[in-house]
Amino acid sequence: MWGMIxxxxxxxxxxxxxxxxxxxxxxxxxxxxxxxxEVEDFPYYKSVGYGGLPNEEMEVELxxxxxxxxxxxxxxxxxxxxxxxxxxxARRLSQEPVNNLLVGEGAEKFAxxxxxxxxxxxxxxxKAFYRKRQREVAQQELKPYAGHDTVGMVCLDGNGKxxxxxxxxxxxxxxKGRVGDSPIVGSGFYADSKVGGASxxxxxxxxxxxxxxxEIVRLMKExxxxxxxxxxxxxxxxxxxxxxRGKAGDLSLIAMNREGQWGAATNIEGFSFVAAxxxxxxxxxxxxxxxxxxxxxEEASGEWLDDYMRTRMAPVEE
Ligand code: ASP
Numbered sequence: 057m058w059g060m061i062x063x064x065x066x067x068x069x070x071x072x073x074x075x076x077x078x079x080x081x082x083x084x085x086x087x088x089x090x091x092x093x094e095v096e097d098f099p100y101y102k103s104v105g106y107g108g109l110p111n112e113e114m115e116v117e118l119x120x121x122x123x124x125x126x127x128x129x130x131x132x133x134x135x136x137x138x139x140x141x142x143x144x145x146a147r148r149l150s151q152e153p154v155n156n157l158l159v160g161e162g163a164e165k166f167a168x169x170x171x172x173x174x175x176x177x178x179x180x181x182x183k184a185f186y187r188k189r190q191r192e193v194a195q196q197e198l199k200p201y202a203g204h205d206t207v208g209m210v211c212l213d214g215n216g217k218x219x220x221x222x223x224x225x226x227x228x229x230x231x232k233g234r235v236g237d238s239p240i241v242g243s244g245f246y247a248d249s250k251v252g253g254a255s256x257x258x259x260x261x262x263x264x265x266x267x268x269x270x271e272i273v274r275l276m277k278e279x280x281x282x283x284x285x286x287x288x289x290x291x292x293x294x295x296x297x298x299x300x301r302g303k304a305g306d307l308s309l310i311a312m313n314r315e316g317q318w319g320a321a322t323n324i325e326g327f328s329f330v331a332a333x334x335x336x337x338x339x340x341x342x343x344x345x346x347x348x349x350x351x352x353x354e355e356a357s358g359e360w361l362d363d364y365m366r367t368r369m370a371p372v373e374e
Contacts, residue, residue, distance in 0.1 A: 059316035059333035062209040063257040066101045067330045070094035071338045084213035088221045092143040095207045100368045103205040107179045108225025116177040119239040122147040125218035125247035131156050132239035133163040140175040143223045184372040201227040206238045208255025210312045220247035236260025242270035251277045252313035259305025266293035272311050282311040283319030290321040291349040321351045
């Protein structure tokens with residue numbers, strides 16, 4: 057059995073590519089890296105890789121991670137600038153004995169020495185979004201951070217290896233140097249080939265409070281189905297945050313176990329994800345959360361998918 061699950065519709069082309077590789081017998085490491093790179097390279101996805109939205113100082117600072125569920129090796133970069141594929145730098149770091157999570161300049165130096173492709177990741181389109189947001193914030197129409205998403209994936213290959221990986225430009229208009237959950241093991245991602253894997257998207261500051269990806273893998277290890285594990289972890293963290301802090305940020309999670317069964321849960325409206333497994337082509341699902349916290353899915357319609365691409369590629373009205 058092989059399979060892949062990933063956060064948001066933007067993962068679709070990547071998951072299709074990853075699944076082709078898994079079908080050809082390639083490893084979960086290669087498939088998840090190639091799948092995330094596909095999302096990083098597409099200029100119209102404005103929260104990952106090239107075309108990602110900048111921080112307060114109009115710099116694109118990227119976070120990414122990779123985890124090998126066989127060895128539990130982890131590699132990650134945070135606040136890295138001007139490299140085309142942060143996920144590949146993260147995977148390379150996972151092979152080091154120590155120094156597995158590098159930030160900012162240190163990460164860039166490592167990437168340079170290792171010959172990773174440099175690229176100016178700030179596009180004209182992202183600059184236009186920045187200027188537009190500055191105006192909207194000045195007019196008090198919007199919170200500065202709105203408009204962020206992470207591509208997070210879990211992959212299982214035919215040999216039973218589970219991997220997880222993430223990539224994001226983090227919160228739009230974040231402070232320089234801000235790091236979210238996505239490069240933090242156990243929060244943004246976790247993979248254990250004996251159990252399965254999980255990955256998160258949403259408000260990093262809140263996702264980290266629950267070490268939520270690890271928590272989901274832990275629940276699966278206790279025998280819960282990925283769906284039950286995702287719902288239980290999301291609902292509990294959402295409840296705790298509301299009780300103790302008065303509010304909870306966005307929490308959306310995906311998970312897959314070593315049998316290729318999968319699940320997803322969220323505390324928001326509008327979460328989408330992509331899932332595929334042997335005998336089940338990659339499909340985009342939309343999540344509906346019931347009043348009791350139970351999440352159900354429906355496959356995205358052709359109209360929804362067309363509309364998604366249209367809005368992603370529409371000119372930015374400044
Ligand atoms: N979790 C990411 C962060 O806090 C953003 C997101 O997934 O929307 O950086």
